[in-house]
Every structure is written in structure tokens, then in C-alpha cells.
Amino acid sequence: MTERKKIIQVQHLKQYFSPGKPNEVRAVDDISFDIYEGETFGLVGESGSGKSTTGRSIIRLYNPTSGKILFEGQDISKIKNHSKDMLHFRRNMQMIFQDPYASLDPRMKVKDIIAEGLDVHGLVKNDQERDQRVKELLKVVGLNPDHVTRYPHEFSGGQRQRIGIARALAVDPKFIIADEPISALDVSIQAQVVNLMKDIQRKNNLTYLFIAHDLSMVKYISDRIAVMHHGQLMELGSADAVYNHPLHPYTKSLLSAVPLPDPEIERRRTRLPYDSSIENNTHDQRQLREIGDGHYVFCSEEEVDGYKEQMQK
Amino acid sequence: MSDNILEVKNLNINFKTFAGTVQAIRDVSFNLKKGETLAIVGESGSGKSVTTRSIMGLLASNAVIEHGEILFKGQDLLKESAKEMDHHRGNDLSMIFQDPMTSLDPTMTIGKQVAEPLRIHGKISKEKALKRAQEVLELVGIPNAKNRMKDFPHQFSGGQRQRIVIAIAIVNYPEILIADEPTTALDVTVQAQIIDLMRELQEKLETSIIFITHDLGVVAGIADRVAVMYAGKIIEVGTVDEIFYQPKHPYTWGLLSSMPTLDTKGAKLSSIPGTPPDLLDPPKGDAFAPRNPYAMQIDLEAQPPFFKVSDTHYAATWLLHPDAPKVQPPAPIVKRAQEYAHLMQTGAVDTPSEGSQN
Known part of the structure; x- marks a missing residue:
């Protein structure tokens, strides 16, 4: 892989809730990864693993407990609220939410929902231009441009x-965080939305952080995947490496639980339980270590050789 | 057919709403055998939950059962009084809901x-x-x-x-257990445990299960037979192997090919274009026709009857009519059939009639 531009760098991010109090929750506990320009980075894990918190920290809905997040080389925690830089940052990074029912204001017309970002950033000069742009966006996402005056419930x-996707695209962002964008949709509709996201990515050279628990869809859309568990990254690598040659026992266990639409496979399936006690043995030295080309596993120094051997097979 | 513990015959259910009458269930018939798991799959709004709620007598007050019978051991549940239904619910019929919270x-x-x-x-x-x-x-x-x-x-x-x-x-050792999306709200690892538990319990208690879900992966793991619903109708029914490896209805083809398998690479996912029809005013012909790339003229004019594929496999599509042109199913479906045929040859498949589970 040649030197690719890193659009996001997450460095030792910790995100604790109620830090120092008895009810402290370590939602994200020291994770580091980079996202390259133009790729789709998949983040998978069970509920409570910290994957959504990670996404929300990156878009600065939270201030990190410690650690740094760089967006195009700039430390996002240094951006002042209500400043010009903040406006610029918000324009370049957008989010698509899980629940299409809760994330659209029911009392706003579609055109106003989509154009809100245009207004805030002053991207259109007059109403005519505004309508024009909204109609364009609706076409891009495959909706009828005549429906601009409708309300979400229709x-x-x-x-x-x-x-929701059109709204995110309106301000021409470089980076989009999609937090479970298809989990609330029916199977036949999921494929439509995923295809749309891929199309738009190709055309606009977008970078995605795709957060999901549906592992087969993540595998399909992502270039690289990170597996998260208890606030830490267990494994990180190309989609192919993580799915077809998983190394960490947690990844193996997670993959062994994914139901596949194939009765013969399901009859033969054996599920691998995950025993988290292996983490406790030498916990303080555990970190992501590179086992193969761009394939990282959360382990201690002495386990590296074992994983390398496994990968040779 | 004395081994049928439940028979649903020609069920039609409408909902009276401000916008008009929604024809939620349109002529649904199926049966459930003792000790088997029947999965009902379909998109939201296809009528799978309404069907099972009608069995439990839990329909909303604006529901009207136009006609039909639900025979539980030969006795029509739709004719039972509220008191008699109280006796069934939680006793010989029971239900698991989606959200454990x-x-x-x-x-x-x-x-x-x-x-x-x-x-x-x-x-x-x-x-x-x-x-x-x-x-x-x-x-x-x-x-x-x-x-x-x-x-x-x-x-x-x-x-x-x-x-x-x-x-x-x-x-109470129910004879029929209805599970309405019991694992949808759960993580994959927990989902796997719950499915294992249900299988194990079924073996111990010999309960018949109706399992409602939209997740075809879960269906493959738990069902003996599968009924696919679309727009208030059952459009294909068969054993789990028949539905997954030799599906005949274009909607089933679409569902199966829109799910990425672990070896789907780069290429575009095949998706079903469009959205399901409005059941306030269901189309005259096949409800799936506007989204169906294989639709013929007749699909727009008349609803297809069930065509028999095998003793256990029926599909409601005009493509199975003797006069219909031969069509090639989408590539992922052809691939499934080939892999299955290969497995059959090598003798790796246990026929489902032998009761192989797991």
C-alpha cells in the first residue's frame, strides 16, 4: 500500500462517562486507529462495546477524556465552539443516524430538512438556488424531486x-459517519441503501466510518474492519483478513454466531464461546500488535509468535 | 391430516382506519404440524405479525376478520368467546414478543x-x-x-x-408457541444462544413453534418449513431446503440475493427495486408485479394461484404455469441450486424428512 492520506487519526482515545465517580463507565478505553481517505472503515461490535461512542467522539459530540483525534491533521479538540473553524469542521464531517423515524424533524418539510445545512453554511444565495440544490440532492438519492414539500411521515x-443521506450530502462533506444506517430497514430495502451509499462514495470520493452489528453487511461494504469489545479494539485488518482469517478468539466467536441464509451451513455450525479471561493474564501489556501486513490483533508481546504461526496456515 | 395441530384456512383480515380499509391479510392458508417449526418471513407490513396475533386473539379493536377459519385441533378459534380464548392464551397457546425490555x-x-x-x-x-x-x-x-x-x-x-x-x-407446556421476532432486539452472540435454547426446548417439550422473523439467516438455523409472505399473502411455502436452495418465486429470489454472503465481493448487491404496495388499495394482479423484473402481462391482470412444485413446496407465481416462458433465476439463486445439487450428489445432505435438526 502506497502512502495514503490519513483523513482521521484516533490516538489513544479514552471516553469515560462520570470519570472518577463510582458509576464510571469506560465506554472507550484507549483505542488508536487511522482512516484513510476514500475508504470505508467498518466498526463492528455488540451493543455496549463502545462503537457508537467512538463515532460520536470523532464528530465531537463528546469531549474525549484523554487522547487525540486528528481530522486532516488538525486536533479537533482544539477547535473552539461557535468559531469559524467549527463551522468548517461540521461541514466536512456529517453523520447518518440509525433510526430514520427519530432523526428527521416531523414538523419540517423535506426541503427544509435537507436545506438546513445549506442555510447554516451560507452555501446558496437565494431561494431559487436553494430549491434547485435540494431537488438535485433528492435525485442523487433516488427520490422524486417533486416531493420537496412533503413531510417525513409521508x-x-x-x-x-x-x-437522511441527502441531508448529510447537502454540505458536500469529505467524511461521513454512518451509525447503523440500515439496521432499522427491511432486508430488501437494506440492499438499496447500501448500493446508494457505495455509488455516492465513488462519485464524491467520500470516506465512510460504517458502524454496525450486522457483520455480513459490514463485510460487504467495508475495505477495512475493526472489531470492538468492551471499549477496546480486538482486531483490525482488511475486510477479507478479518472475516476469512480471523485471529483473535473474540472475532472468531463473533463470526461463529452470525447466522447465514444457508440451512446446510446452519446445521453443521458450531459456535465458539469467547472466554474473556485470556485478557486478564497479562493485561497491562496488551495492545494492538501487527501480525501480518496491516492486520492487527489485541494481544501481549509473547502471543505475537503464536498468532503469526496461525496466520501462516 | 390428523397431525396438523393448527390449520389456518382462507383468512382475510381488514383494518378500518381513517384513510380507509387496509386489507392486511388476503386469503392466507397454512398448517402447522405437531412438533415442527414453521418460520414466517416477510417485510414489515407483509402481515406476518397480524396473522399470528389473530391466532392468539390479540388483534386491535379496529380489525375485522372478513372470513376464514383458524382450527386448533379441529376447533375454530375465531368462534371462541373471549373467556374461552383466555383459557387458551398462556396455556396451550403462548407467545414470545420481540422486545424483552x-x-x-x-x-x-x-x-x-x-x-x-x-x-x-x-x-x-x-x-x-x-x-x-x-x-x-x-x-x-x-x-x-x-x-x-x-x-x-x-x-x-x-x-x-x-x-x-x-x-x-x-x-404451562403450550402446544403452540408463537415467537414474534424473538431475537431481533438482541446481539448476534445472544441471538445464537436464544436460538439454541428454543431448539433444545422444542426437543424436550415437543412444542410446535411459529417463528416470525425477517432475518433469513435465523430462519435457516431454526425452521423445518418456511412460509414467505408479501403484501398480506403467502407467496411461497416449502421445507427450509426447498425455500433456500430451490426457490421458485421471484420475491424469494430477490430476498435471498439481496443478502450479501461472506463471499459476495465488490459487485453491486442485487436489490429489489421499489417499495411494497399500499394495502389500502391492493393491486388487481400479483402484488409483487411492479417490483418484479420477471413480471409478465398476466401478473398485472390476475393474481396467481398456488402451483405445486412438490408435495411440500408451493409457490404463487405465474412463472410456474405450464404456458409460461422458461426464465433464468438471478445468478446467486442459480449458484445456490448448484451447490445444493453438488451436496446432494456427494451425500452430504441429510434429508429434512429424517428430522435432522442441527
Whole structure:
């Protein structure tokens, strides 16, 4: 891999809630990874693993407990609220949410939902230009441009998710965080939305952070995948490496639980339980270590050779 | 057909709404055999939940059952009085709901909640009921059940709560257990445990299960037979192998090929274009025709009847009519059929009639 531009660098990010108090929750506990320009980075894990918190920290909905997040080389925690830089940052990074019912204001018309970002950033000069741009965006996401005056409740779940995507695209962002964008949709609609996201990515050279628990869809859309568990990254590598040659026992266990639409495979399936006690043995030295080309596993120094051997097979 | 514990015949259910009459269930017939698991799959709004709620007598007040019969051991449940239905519910028919967070009473200890159906349906002392509740909680895998009887739902995790819901459902040894998306709200690892539990319980209790889901992966793991619903109708029904490896209906093709398998690479996912029809005004012909790339003229004019593929496999598509042109199913479906044929040849497949589960 030649030197690719890193759009996001997460360095030793810790995100604790109620730090120092008895009810402290270590949602994200020292993770580091980079996201390259133009790729789709998949983040998977069970509920409570900290994957959504990571996404929200990157878009600065939270201030990190410690650690740094760099967006195009700039430390995002240094950006002042209500400053010009903040406006610039918000324009370049957008989010698509999980629930297409809750993430659209029911009392706003579609055109106002989509154009809100245009107004805030002053991207259009007059109403005519505004309408023009909104109609363009609706076309891009495959909705009828004549529906601009409708309200969200007049659309189906899949269509609403398209509106959410149009809203994110309106300000021409470079980086989009998609937090479980298809989990609330029906199977036949999921494929439509995923195809749309891929199309737009190709055309606009977008970078995605794709957060999900549906592992087969993540495998399909992502270039690289990180597996998260208890606030830490267990394994990170190319989609192919993580899925077809998983090394960490947690990844193996997670993959062994994914149901596949194939009765013959399901009859033969054996599930691998994950015993988290292996983490406790030498916990303080555990970190992500590179086992193969760009394939990292959360382990201690002495386990590296064992994993390398496994990979040779 | 005496081994059918449940027979649903020509069921039609409408909902009266402000916008008009929604024809939610349009002529649905199926049966459930003793000890089998029937999966009903379909998108939201396809009528799978309404069908099962009608079996339980739990339809909303604006629902009108136009006609049809639901025969439970030969007796029509639709003709039963409210009191008689009370006797069935939680006794020989029981149901597991999707969301374990909301289907338990937050102010009642779990021991009491599990014992409740026993107290209602049987003349049994409180002590005996609680003792039995504890046994069932142990059966569904709640660790240290004895000491947790007096705990409240919020003290349990999502997966454990769903186990408790299952315990409530099976405490009276129901003959039919209806599970409405029981694993949708759970993580994959927990989902796998709940599915294993349901399989295990079925073996022990010989209950018949109707399993509603939209997740075809889950269906492949648990079902003996599968019914696919679309726009208020069953459009294809067959054994799990028939539906997954030799599907005949274009909608089933679309569903199966829109799921990425682990070797789907780079290429575009095949998706089903468009959205399901509005059941306020269902189309005259095949409801799937506008989204169906294989649609013919007749699909727009008349609803297809069921065509027999095998003794267990039926599909409602005009493509199976003797006069229909031969069409090539989408590539992923052809691939499935080939892989299956290969497995058959090498003798790697246990025929489902031998009752192979797992």
C-alpha cells in the first residue's frame, strides 16, 4: 500500500462517562486507529462495546477524556465552539443516524430538512438556488424531486433514510459517519441503501466510518474492519483478513454466531464461546500488535509468535 | 391430516382506519404440524405479525376478520368467546414478543411473573407454583435461579430477560408457541444462544413453534418449513431446503440475493427495486408485479394461484404455469441450486424428512 492520506487519526482515545465517580463507565478505553481517505472503515461490535461512542467522539459530540483525534491533521479538540473553524469542521464531517423515524424533524418539510445545512453554511444565495440544490440532492438519492414539500411521515423507512443521506450530502462533506444506517430497514430495502451509499462514495470520493452489528453487511461494504469489545479494539485488518482469517478468539466467536441464509451451513455450525479471561493474564501489556501486513490483533508481546504461526496456515 | 395441530384456512383480515380499509391479510392458508417449526418471513407490513396475533386473539379493536377459519385441533378459534380464548392464551397457546425490555412487568419479581400463568390456569398452591417457576427458570438457563426469584427485570441483561419471557411462555407446556421476532432486539452472540435454547426446548417439550422473523439467516438455523409472505399473502411455502436452495418465486429470489454472503465481493448487491404496495388499495394482479423484473402481462391482470412444485413446496407465481416462458433465476439463486445439487450428489445432505435438526 502506497502512502495514503490519513483523513482521521484516533490516538489513544479514552471516553469515560462520570470519570472518577463510582458509576464510571469506560465506554472507550484507549483505542488508536487511522482512516484513510476514500475508504470505508467498518466498526463492528455488540451493543455496549463502545462503537457508537467512538463515532460520536470523532464528530465531537463528546469531549474525549484523554487522547487525540486528528481530522486532516488538525486536533479537533482544539477547535473552539461557535468559531469559524467549527463551522468548517461540521461541514466536512456529517453523520447518518440509525433510526430514520427519530432523526428527521416531523414538523419540517423535506426541503427544509435537507436545506438546513445549506442555510447554516451560507452555501446558496437565494431561494431559487436553494430549491434547485435540494431537488438535485433528492435525485442523487433516488427520490422524486417533486416531493420537496412533503413531510417525513409521508415516506417509508427506506425513503426516510435516503432523506437522511441527502441531508448529510447537502454540505458536500469529505467524511461521513454512518451509525447503523440500515439496521432499522427491511432486508430488501437494506440492499438499496447500501448500493446508494457505495455509488455516492465513488462519485464524491467520500470516506465512510460504517458502524454496525450486522457483520455480513459490514463485510460487504467495508475495505477495512475493526472489531470492538468492551471499549477496546480486538482486531483490525482488511475486510477479507478479518472475516476469512480471523485471529483473535473474540472475532472468531463473533463470526461463529452470525447466522447465514444457508440451512446446510446452519446445521453443521458450531459456535465458539469467547472466554474473556485470556485478557486478564497479562493485561497491562496488551495492545494492538501487527501480525501480518496491516492486520492487527489485541494481544501481549509473547502471543505475537503464536498468532503469526496461525496466520501462516 | 390428523397431525396438523393448527390449520389456518382462507383468512382475510381488514383494518378500518381513517384513510380507509387496509386489507392486511388476503386469503392466507397454512398448517402447522405437531412438533415442527414453521418460520414466517416477510417485510414489515407483509402481515406476518397480524396473522399470528389473530391466532392468539390479540388483534386491535379496529380489525375485522372478513372470513376464514383458524382450527386448533379441529376447533375454530375465531368462534371462541373471549373467556374461552383466555383459557387458551398462556396455556396451550403462548407467545414470545420481540422486545424483552417491554414485555416484562418492571414492578413484579421474575419468580411471580413466571408463576403467574400457573396460578391463573391451574389450581395450584403458591408454593408449588413458585417451585415450578424456579425449575423452568433453570431450564431456560438463568444461572443461580433459586436466589434470583425475587429479583426484578431491570436486574437482568437483555438476553436473560428474553430467557425469562420464554420461561413464562413455556411454563404451562403450550402446544403452540408463537415467537414474534424473538431475537431481533438482541446481539448476534445472544441471538445464537436464544436460538439454541428454543431448539433444545422444542426437543424436550415437543412444542410446535411459529417463528416470525425477517432475518433469513435465523430462519435457516431454526425452521423445518418456511412460509414467505408479501403484501398480506403467502407467496411461497416449502421445507427450509426447498425455500433456500430451490426457490421458485421471484420475491424469494430477490430476498435471498439481496443478502450479501461472506463471499459476495465488490459487485453491486442485487436489490429489489421499489417499495411494497399500499394495502389500502391492493393491486388487481400479483402484488409483487411492479417490483418484479420477471413480471409478465398476466401478473398485472390476475393474481396467481398456488402451483405445486412438490408435495411440500408451493409457490404463487405465474412463472410456474405450464404456458409460461422458461426464465433464468438471478445468478446467486442459480449458484445456490448448484451447490445444493453438488451436496446432494456427494451425500452430504441429510434429508429434512429424517428430522435432522442441527
